[in-house]
Amino acid sequence: MAPVGPGFFARMARRLRGDPLGALGLVLVLLLVFCGLFAPWITPFDPFKLNVPDKFQAPNLVHLFGTDNLGRDIFSRVIAGSRIALWVGVSTIATALAIGLVLGLVAGYGPRWLDNLLLLLFDSIYSFPTVILGLTVVTLLGASVATLMFVVIVIQTPAYARLTRTATLSIKSSEYIQAIESLGASKLRIILIHLLPNVVGPLLIVASMDIPSVVSLEAGLTYLGMGIPPPAPSWGRILQEGYSVIQVAWWIVVAGGIPLILTTLGFTFLGESLRDNLDPKLRRIL
Amino acid sequence: MSLLEIRDLNVRYAIAGRVKAAVAGLANRYIDAVIDVSFEVAAGSTLAMVGESGSGKSTLARAIVGLTPFASGSIVFDGSNPFATGPHPSRAYHRDVAMMFQDPVSSLSPRRTVEALVGEPFVIHGLGNRNLGAEVRRLLALVGLPADFAGRYPHQLSGGQARRVGVARAIALNPKLIIADEPTAGLDVSVQGEILNLLARLQAELGLTYIVITHNLAVVRHASDRTAIMYMGRIVEAGPTAEIFAAALHPYTAALIAAQPNPDPAHRRSGPVLTGEVTSLRNRPRGCEFHPRCARAADDCRELVPAAIGRGPGHTVRCHHPLA
Numbered sequence: 001m002a003p004v005g006p007g008f009f010a011r012m013a014r015r016l017r018g019d020p021l022g023a024l025g026l027v028l029v030l031l032l033v034f035c036g037l038f039a040p041w042i043t044p045f046d047p048f049k050l051n052v053p054d055k056f057q058a059p060n061l062v063h064l065f066g067t068d069n070l071g072r073d074i075f076s077r078v079i080a081g082s083r084i085a086l087w088v089g090v091s092t093i094a095t096a097l098a099i100g101l102v103l104g105l106v107a108g109y110g111p112r113w114l115d116n117l118l119l120l121l122f123d124s125i126y127s128f129p130t131v132i133l134g135l136t137v138v139t140l141l142g143a144s145v146a147t148l149m150f151v152v153i154v155i156q157t158p159a160y161a162r163l164t165r166t167a168t169l170s171i172k173s174s175e176y177i178q179a180i181e182s183l184g185a186s187k188l189r190i191i192l193i194h195l196l197p198n199v200v201g202p203l204l205i206v207a208s209m210d211i212p213s214v215v216s217l218e219a220g221l222t223y224l225g226m227g228i229p230p231p232a233p234s235w236g237r238i239l240q241e242g243y244s245v246i247q248v249a250w251w252i253v254v255a256g257g258i259p260l261i262l263t264t265l266g267f268t269f270l271g272e273s274l275r276d277n278l279d280p281k282l283r284r285i286l
Numbered sequence: 287m288s289l290l291e292i293r294d295l296n297v298r299y300a301i302a303g304r305v306k307a308a309v310a311g312l313a314n315r316y317i318d319a320v321i322d323v324s325f326e327v328a329a330g331s332t333l334a335m336v337g338e339s340g341s342g343k344s345t346l347a348r349a350i351v352g353l354t355p356f357a358s359g360s361i362v363f364d365g366s367n368p369f370a371t372g373p374h375p376s377r378a379y380h381r382d383v384a385m386m387f388q389d390p391v392s393s394l395s396p397r398r399t400v401e402a403l404v405g406e407p408f409v410i411h412g413l414g415n416r417n418l419g420a421e422v423r424r425l426l427a428l429v430g431l432p433a434d435f436a437g438r439y440p441h442q443l444s445g446g447q448a449r450r451v452g453v454a455r456a457i458a459l460n461p462k463l464i465i466a467d468e469p470t471a472g473l474d475v476s477v478q479g480e481i482l483n484l485l486a487r488l489q490a491e492l493g494l495t496y497i498v499i500t501h502n503l504a505v506v507r508h509a510s511d512r513t514a515i516m517y518m519g520r521i522v523e524a525g526p527t528a529e530i531f532a533a534a535l536h537p538y539t540a541a542l543i544a545a546q547p548n549p550d551p552a553h554r555r556s557g558p559v560l561t562g563e564v565t566s567l568r569n570r571p572r573g574c575e576f577h578p579r580c581a582r583a584a585d586d587c588r589e590l591v592p593a594a595i596g597r598g599p600g601h602t603v604r605c606h607h608p609l610a
Binding site: 174175176177178179180181182183184185186189193194197198 | 352377380384385387388393395396397406410
């Protein structure tokens with residue numbers, strides 16, 4: 001894997017030109033990030049403002065995606081929803097990644113008994129079906145953004161920890177780690193300076209490809225009424241509200257579904273492109 | 287005076303846990319990689335460790351620097367025992383004994399610049415506060431690399447350049463002993479010569495002591511004062527290099543020397559020929575380990591492990607029927 005240095009972005013840009021799917025992914029992800037960051041300033045209407053006389057308007061030039069049963073502008077709600085999706089997706093994956101990295105490095109480089117203990121823990125968590133675990137925790141703790149993020153972090157952390165552990169195990173017997181050990185370096189120094197930079201690259205790619213599945217999980221749990229409580233304009237909420245009135249207003253479900261599809265495609269295309277360009281060896285395991 | 291003195295060193299690896307060994311009925315759950323190895327290295331000299339793959343020479347090196355714990359025996363370095371407090375040697379020992387690993391490029395951490403790699407020993411030993419950049423440039427100059435290599439990454443170096451970086455890192459803390467595992471492996475023949483000359487020059491300038499691990503007999507003859515030949519974890523013959531090449535005592539040594547390629551097309555092979563593979567360490571032969579491949583093997587070789595017997599000053603051999 002080529003190290004990130006000067007010329008890295010220029011090189012990536014050149015490669016993306018020969019990789020239209022990767023470029024499409026990048027555009028979609030940038031679009032989502034733009035919407036998420038600037039949602040309050042770019043929505044044409046207030047996503048919470050009721051306007052009952054205008055309810056169930058089909059898509060038109062004023063309301064691009066139409067209005068819902070309370071007359072709220074769906075286009076504005078979709079854009080506002082991107083902020084929730086981005087926040088939940090990126091922050092939970094980042095947290096899970098950080099915890100997973102630490103646990104994986106400790107398991108891979110630490111003593112054998114600790115490795116076995118951590119593996120048991122990872123596998124126990126891994127063995128829970130995602131949605132059932134999510135529903136249980138939400139039922140116990142109550143539906144909120146924080147609960148949802150907690151669930152996702154608990155589910156995702158073992159996956160990253162296991163990947164980190166495997167990568168650490170394969171690196172720790174390499175000659176350069178032994179060479180550092182023979183100099184008398186501390187374990188902490190070896191982990192932070194020599195192991196971490198060499199395991200983190202592939203993991204970032206995996207994580208970027210996981211963001212859409214978290215966004216979908218958030219939408220799914222919200223759709224089931226177990227995610228983000230109303231009136232927040234989550235995409236799952238838009239889907240759920242649209243589903244109940246699908247016979248009068250089909251466009252609401254479509255408007256809630258399209259951003260989910262685009263987000264998934266965007267992150268997947270971008271992730272695959274990064275993987276192929278940065279570390280072709282990963283193609284075998286991802 | 288000897289700088290390093292090793293007595294009856296044994297290194298073993300567990301091949302099965304206690305439970306597995308009990309269930310499978312294994313009598314011995316260990317593999318003996320190094321058995322009863324004793325030798326001394328005089329300050330300022332070079333000892334060559336020779337042997338086929340799996341003969342235990344790299345394990346021996348790892349045990350000496352403290353990467354692999356040893357089961358029994360003693361290591362005395364410069365008059366004191368660095369392993370007195372447990373399996374991890376003292377910090378001073380880490381500074382005095384440097385190890386160079388086999389692969390020149392992959393023994394360098396791939397995401398560190400040459401400057402960071404060569405400066406690392408200083409940082410590890412808390413000496414980072416002096417002018418690290420100047421120190422690195424001095425070391426690079428010492429091993430014959432231009433100063434602008436400091437900003438390069440390992441994958442931007444050729445094998446020979448990477449080896450020079452490895453040498454610079456090894457000599458950074460002014461060690462007394464350098465253990466070099468195959469210092470010339472994977473290098474072009476011309477570069478091999480340059481590296482050997484570099485090591486010889488540094489030895490003269492800095493008063494270094496070397497243990498060179500290799501299976502390249504040309505390197506042994508060129509670079510070492512004394513030679514020890516290992517077979518299945520034991521030193522089967524040890525002595526002054528010139529003497530060993532002139533008159534080998536152990537049949538294995540003689541076969542190794544005879545197996546060297548000779549550039550003269552008229553030359554016909556003489557001396558014993560090695561047949562068969564090294565026996566698995568899991569099924570160590572009874573008696574002398576070499577007897578299944580030895581032309582001179584007799585009944586006692588199949589039963590009794592030969593003791594090391596002295597033949598002339600500083601020359602020992604483990605053989606019931608030595609060649610001279």
